[in-house]
Amino acid sequence: MGEHDDDRATRRFRLTDTEDGLPWGICDSVDGLFGEPARGTYELFGWVPAAGEVRGWIGSRVWLLPDDAAAGGEEQGPWLLEDAESLGRPPGTDGLVLTGLDDYEGPPEGHRTPVRLHDGRRWLGSCREFTRVLPPERAAPPLVLRGLAPRERLRAALARGTRRSLDLEQAALEIRDDRGRLLTERLLWTRVTDWRPSSRGTDLIDLQLDGARYDPVPEHARPLWERRLAGPPDTPGTWARLDARGRAAWLELVREAGCRGPGRDRPAGHAYRLDGTHVTDEAGLYLALGEAVNGPGGYFGGCLAAVADCLRGGFGHTAPATLLWRDIGTARKHLSRTLTADGRPYDLFSAVLDVLAGGGMRIVPA
Template sequence: MDFADKSRCGHDSSVHGERDHRGRERYALTDTHHGDVWGVCEALDGLFGEPRRGTYELFGWVPQDDDVRRWVGSRAWLVPDDGALEPWLLEDAESLGPLPGSDSLVLTGQDDHEGPPEGHRGPVRVHDGSRWLGSCREFARTLPSERAAPPLVLRGLAQSDRLRTALRTGTRRALDLEQAALEIRDARGEPLTDRLLWATVRDWGPSACGADLIDLELDGEFFTPVPAYAQPVWDQWLAGPPDTPGAWGGLDTRHREVWLDLVRDRACRRPHRDRPAAHAYELDGRRITDEPGLYLALGEAVNGPGGYFGGCLDALTDCLRGSFGYSAPATLLWRNAATARERLSRNLAPCGRPFDLFAEVLDVLAEGGMHITLA
């Protein structure tokens, strides 16, 4: 580990690390059990990377329409053909295309916490939440190969007395900081998001960033990096929240999902003042071409640029009950509603059952006291 890299004290190629104008540090490593702060710093390495992905080979692949290429979707569901077993989720699924010289399709992604049913290798159908992609007669699942994970390095860390004592002790037990949260602020010093990890110290030493500061290296095996493709969206939010509506409009679905995750995380860390009842909201529906776009537009209609008002039907129901800027009853003028009606009226539940997301959102809003006019 190079502890003399001065170029990383305030900025690195992975993360903006400048001290914001309020004087608050960008990153804080916090003990999730006791709430103590282990240390704060302005810059780090290793936030972005490639999370571990599993690989599925789908034998006898029969595409539904066009062949599946490249990114498939944030939620690709594999549905057992016999209906006796529950479907399972492959997150951020990506197709590598047909396997040369075979009738197989290769699909990669991050398994959900359950993964495929134990021992099941039979026929499955695959959909992305809006369309059936195809089916196969059987599949094989390959776990990712073992590889050394890059460390997470907190540069120029101002350490707490508790961390100083742990490092001075130097035993394996003392250097196991257990579960921690890497709390992240934007350039304005406002809380943005956090990343959970099991903080095991691998190395540390004096930092070139300043006297009494250290560079602290944590074991990357216990940290899930932010996918590299998400970095451009993160860079925008690390610089500060948007000040105009629709800043996400030019993004594809994959990056809109990243934007929505940050909107949700930020909202959970901010107080909200509910508007009085009978408020009139207006929703710009021109950019609602997919599910994350729907919730991003709703969030901005209620809470302004970068605002949050649900990321799924259950979350939308919770927001309508209060504490997220809204009080019932109210009115909503939904402009260009035809765009959402066209794009979101033919969706698929995890089991493959068709449903109308546009209609269900209207029902949830109405039940929450929102009187809607479609225009």
């Protein structure tokens, strides 16, 4: 097979230079793709639960809302912890320990005023102050591309072996499913730390990359990734039996696959059928809507703004259209009383109906 043959469909991973789009190499296996991302850890002092103890996984999005009055009137917006978990109360204290992904909108260091917490659906409790617990430093595990077929440009860089030539700068790790379809990609700041001949074939290498600037896919999502890497589901509702954490992870995979390229819009006047039996949370809403428009594993937005974008075309819908919504009462029951990031009551169910109607999709209970 030649240097420029398009063999992407036979290899799951493709390392590509983001600057020029040219590949560094392709392989079937990557060690270190899954792991535990760096999580922020916070101890909340004087914890008062709102409705029972908070234990285990508590939400894909948990908001910390500061008390502006206690902060001397200085306005502070809410802070977001994603994929938040409670480690429970430290023995002999009145506190609570939380962990979560907080790179996006994490709390500022040294905050010392009361904070209330909610998960978008209910208040979890409050504390008089909190502090960030610095975890012990640990070396990030490397990414190892096993059985990599290197392109000539990578061979040349390895042959030079200088610090500069081994710094590949920003690259994209493209990930395809078993049918050769691009599922997602992960952006990397890549520095080669080792390479050696691979046992997987002649002219193949095992390429080791510094993992310090890579956030691994969480281990809890591995089974869902493995299921999706086998190809898109053949039947609708495969997500329905997942718990809230699993639904959030599945929705992220659906979103990444659905945004890889333009979809085929059905002609105006089409009637879509949504099975709302399992629409008991926000992720379930978007998963059911995606399948209604684009079939099993289909995508049609992962938030209200994204649904509005999808309604403009390119994602299976052409206005006007009809959405036949079976068991619409389930979504009304579970999504009518939610909370905004800053803790205000919010009717997500009505907001979804308004966005759909505004995009030319008529809702008919079925």
